[in-house]
Amino acid sequence: VSHAAPALADADAGEAASPAAMFKSILSKVGFGELPSSFGFAVGEKVDLPFQWHWDLHTGQKKSDGSAVSVFVCGKKDLDSQQVAAAKNAVQMAKTLRHTRIVRAHDSIEVESGFYLVTEPVTPLLSGQLGDHDEREPAVWGLYEALEGLAFLHQTGLTHGLFGPSAILVTPRGDYKLGVFDLCRRDADASSLLMQRRRCGVGLMGWPEAPAYLQEAGMPSIGIDLWGTALLAAYIFGSAKAGRPGADFRPDMARAVQDLPPELRKRFPDLVKPGPLKGRSPIAELMQDPYFQRNASVSVMSFLGSLHIKSPEEREGFFEGLPKLLEGTPHALQTRQVLPELLEAQRFPGQEAAQVLPAILKIGIRLKDEEFREKVAPLVAQLFSSPDRAIRFRLLTSLGEMIDLLDDRMINDKIFPECVNGFTDSSGPIREATVKSLIHFVPRLQAKTVEGRVVKLLVKLMQDPEASIRTNAVICSGRISSSLPPAVANQTLASVLGAGFKDPFAPCRKAALQTLLATCAVFSTDELATRMMPGVCQRLVDPDAGVADTAFSVLASLRDHVLQQIEERRTTAVGAESSAAATGGGSGEAQAVGGWGSWAFSTVGSVVGSKIRGSMGPAKSSSDNSIQSAPASSPAAPSSA
Numbered sequence: 001v002s003h004a005a006p007a008l009a010d011a012d013a014g015e016a017a018s019p020a021a022m023f024k025s026i027l028s029k030v031g032f033g034e035l036p037s038s039f040g041f042a043v044g045e046k047v048d049l050p051f052q053w054h055w056d057l058h059t060g061q062k063k064s065d066g067s068a069v070s071v072f073v074c075g076k077k078d079l080d081s082q083q084v085a086a087a088k089n090a091v092q093m094a095k096t097l098r099h100t101r102i103v104r105a106h107d108s109i110e111v112e113s114g115f116y117l118v119t120e121p122v123t124p125l126l127s128g129q130l131g132d133h134d135e136r137e138p139a140v141w142g143l144y145e146a147l148e149g150l151a152f153l154h155q156t157g158l159t160h161g162l163f164g165p166s167a168i169l170v171t172p173r174g175d176y177k178l179g180v181f182d183l184c185r186r187d188a189d190a191s192s193l194l195m196q197r198r199r200c201g202v203g204l205m206g207w208p209e210a211p212a213y214l215q216e217a218g219m220p221s222i223g224i225d226l227w228g229t230a231l232l233a234a235y236i237f238g239s240a241k242a243g244r245p246g247a248d249f250r251p252d253m254a255r256a257v258q259d260l261p262p263e264l265r266k267r268f269p270d271l272v273k274p275g276p277l278k279g280r281s282p283i284a285e286l287m288q289d290p291y292f293q294r295n296a297s298v299s300v301m302s303f304l305g306s307l308h309i310k311s312p313e314e315r316e317g318f319f320e321g322l323p324k325l326l327e328g329t330p331h332a333l334q335t336r337q338v339l340p341e342l343l344e345a346q347r348f349p350g351q352e353a354a355q356v357l358p359a360i361l362k363i364g365i366r367l368k369d370e371e372f373r374e375k376v377a378p379l380v381a382q383l384f385s386s387p388d389r390a391i392r393f394r395l396l397t398s399l400g401e402m403i404d405l406l407d408d409r410m411i412n413d414k415i416f417p418e419c420v421n422g423f424t425d426s427s428g429p430i431r432e433a434t435v436k437s438l439i440h441f442v443p444r445l446q447a448k449t450v451e452g453r454v455v456k457l458l459v460k461l462m463q464d465p466e467a468s469i470r471t472n473a474v475i476c477s478g479r480i481s482s483s484l485p486p487a488v489a490n491q492t493l494a495s496v497l498g499a500g501f502k503d504p505f506a507p508c509r510k511a512a513l514q515t516l517l518a519t520c521a522v523f524s525t526d527e528l529a530t531r532m533m534p535g536v537c538q539r540l541v542d543p544d545a546g547v548a549d550t551a552f553s554v555l556a557s558l559r560d561h562v563l564q565q566i567e568e569r570r571t572t573a574v575g576a577e578s579s580a581a582a583t584g585g586g587s588g589e590a591q592a593v594g595g596w597g598s599w600a601f602s603t604v605g606s607v608v609g610s611k612i613r614g615s616m617g618p619a620k621s622s623s624d625n626s627i628q629s630a631p632a633s634s635p636a637a638p639s640s641a
Helices: 011-030 081-096 140-155 190-200 223-242 268-272 282-287 296-305 312-328 331-345 353-364 369-375 377-384 389-397 399-405 408-424 428-444 447-461 467-479 486-501 506-518 525-541 545-571 574-603
Strands: 041-046 056-062 068-075 105-111 114-119 168-170 176-178
Touching: 041 068, 081 105, 081 114, 081 190, 140 168, 140 176, 140 223, 140 282, 140 296, 190 223, 223 268, 223 282, 268 282, 296 312, 296 331, 312 353, 331 353, 331 369, 353 377, 353 389, 353 399, 369 377, 369 399, 377 389, 377 408, 389 399, 389 408, 389 428, 399 428, 408 428, 408 447, 428 447, 428 467, 447 467, 447 486, 467 486, 467 506, 486 506, 486 525, 506 525, 506 545, 525 545
Parallel strands: none
Antiparallel strands: 041 056, 056 068, 068 114, 105 114, 168 176
């Protein structure tokens, strides 16, 4: 709304208005001032590009919600009629074409000074500014995406005309999109395209030019696109081999075949100098080449892109083998493209989160701490509350790999309270996995939680009907003792080890003996002599030879330890006695933990097995009697603790 100024205007107000007028004048010179207020996008800063082009690239925002966009601006002032027509064609084609591999156009406008084309946020492939990118890894999936976009054009009777590295635009998550449609048309004439390509394409100093033989008789009309495909392949594989992406890398078409995978080399000459097609679709055939069909990146992303049409059996088989497939995919592809697809897939109707979870965790643990907390941690916290035992089992067994990426508040407030239910679950594998998880949980839990809940749960587990769970409870009590207050550790170990010495399961008795040896510094000399060593002596006549042998070895070591303490007591003052005991115990414990802790978890009979998938239904209380039996025989004992 405008109105007449007052007759007596303040001079200062006039001076204040002049900078705004100057700014508007500047905008008018570059064209932005001509954009109507109804245009729904704001044009931002210009992006520096390492090549000459009659299109300028700007950042931008959608006015309604502030979402990011890219704005391509083409001024008419310095263009001839052919270039203006090509720019108008680029805008029209971008708005008309609809395909997942074609850059998505939001809006466009033509003003007196030029053209404005608003697209999803993209960066030219040749800018070399692609963020988290594996420079030494060829972007095979990106090449395949570009070929899909080109194949779509050819199926609709269109020739791109400028296809090659300069026509590829990359989204923030790393998808390769086909753009730059200045010369895209039907019934294209090869000689006309070659002439206009030099005038309307990106200017790259030292880059190969499309050869003149492409306009010879017998050459297909899409021959210029096929040559561009060869140039794109040469760039993707050559720049990765050289570790130098961007416009500074200049492909040598005469030697480029040496940089290609052996499977693609035989196709390269037919792309560089194509012959009559005779009804063939060279790009579609190239996409079906075994190199692409067997490539892990292509297999993973192609399946995820068509997940909605796959059968439950196909999805289950795919997700089962996905963790292994990921070993053959670039790290950037995993974190920027695969992970978002998996996070979406676990919410897919009918899709079991337990199937997707292993791959999510495999990628998630490789993220930066901030990214993990933002993208994966909320899902982990949510899934720990799931009644699905398969999900909880996978989370518990993967806890050691991701515990350092979870913050203390989430562990104490959201995750561990849900895990406590696992101690009383009717499923043996869940109880066993929950016990083992304490080794990772306890150092991160609040002291009141450890003393008020964890200790009581460990003591109670010594009455569990599963022998392997009782054994792991013994081992776990020793492993976490260094994270407990001395008095609490003493009391807990005394209770747990006392029960372990008398357990009917031989590996449990043996684990109790070795745990005592590893944690003897927790007990005073008097406690060892009067409370703990008598229990060891009873095991000297154990019916299991392995347990008896371990008892003799442990007793001898404890005797030496006690003797040393007694001698120090006799020769030192009372004040020095406590200090010496504490100092001596710390190093002994540190030396012992590695041997017995790793042995115990690997040798105790596990009830997990292959039945975990089929046997796990909704969670039940511990009153359910459907608990698997403990192993009948004990594993071989190690030669030393």
